[in-house]
Amino acid sequence: MPETQHDLISDLTGIERITRTGMGFLRVRVTGESMLPTLHPGDWLVVRRTAAPRPGDLVVARLPDDPARLIVKRLIGGGPEEGWWLESDNQRAPGRRDSWDFGPVPAALLVGRVVLRYWPLRHGLRPR
Numbered sequence: 856m857p858e859t860q861h862d863l864i865s866d867l868t869g870i871e872r873i874t875r876t877g878m879g880f881l882r883v884r885v886t887g888e889s890m891l892p893t894l895h896p897g898d899w900l901v902v903r904r905t906a907a908p909r910p911g912d913l914v915v916a917r918l919p920d921d922p923a924r925l926i927v928k929r930l931i932g933g934g935p936e937e938g939w940w941l942e943s944d945n946q947r948a949p950g951r952r953d954s955w956d957f958g959p960v961p962a963a964l965l966v967g968r969v970v971l972r973y974w975p976l977r978h979g980l981r982p983r
Contacts, residue, residue: 879904881967883915883927889943889951890927899974900927906968908939913969916941919957922964928953935962 885898893913894900902915908930916939918924928941931954938959943951954960 879967881915883925885927887948887950889945889948889953890929891945891948893929893944894927894972897975898972900969901971901973902967903970904967906970908965908968914939914941915966915969916960917964917966918952919960919964925966926952927969933959938962939965 881902881904883900883902885894885900886896888896890913900913900915908914910930910932912930913927914930915925915927918926926941929944931940931942933939938961940954940959942955943953945951946955
């Protein structure tokens with residue numbers, strides 16, 4: 856099955872490119888500095904669409920005020936009924952946007968949980 860690639864214009868939201876891999880997984884490329892030191896611009900991640908998120912997980916979500924754009928953030932708390940509280944690891948990053956700006960993210964906007972950083976290999980495979 857051929858891959859479908861979607862380029863997203865995004866310098867502030869955390870993700871530049873998303874590629875559907877089938878079987879419930881996505882590949883995403885990180886942009887921006889809002890998740891430093893955990894994630895760096897240029898990191899490639901695997902996101903599992905069907906994985907249930909837990910506090911502390913890195914997740915990909917749609918930006919509430921612009922659902923065509925995606926962000927990668929750390930899930931701090933919340934739940935499907937009240938929405939998920941998502942925060943940047945680097946609160947001082949220029950252009951950072953997270954739940955401090957737009958409030959809890961509705962469950963319908965949560966895309967999936969980051970399960971693997973596969974490139975580059977400088978910090979190992981599992982983001983923390």
